Amino acid sequence: MSSLANFVRVAIDQDTCISCGACIEVCPYDALEFDENMKARLIWEKCQDDFSCIESCPVNCIYKVEEAPEELKTEKAGWYRLGRELNEEEKKAFEEWRQKYGVKVDPVQA
């Protein structure tokens, strides 16, 4: 069993995000950033699932992926990217994560 198998991660509704920066400030793993539109974006492989960002968001637009609105997973792209090239084990875990949670939108190519 891979140690990477139980990722949850967070999904961000960028339409609701007010660019306050609170989540970026609070993330212990530097797994959040502003994108070019000053909307919060997840750097997928950096996230360690401590979920402190969810509590910090004043407009409640960050969700555990398993609890995220369907459209964030299937239609609204742009809320996550890969920060580097994943190794083989990580690639496998990434694909398993997408399948498990029904994440059909692709990561931003940054």
Ligand code: SF4
């Ligand atoms: S869940 Fe934790 S590690 Fe992941 S982005 Fe939010 S604060 Fe950062």
Ligand code: SF4
């Ligand atoms: S805390 Fe919420 S509103 Fe503020 S930048 Fe992060 S996602 Fe956007």
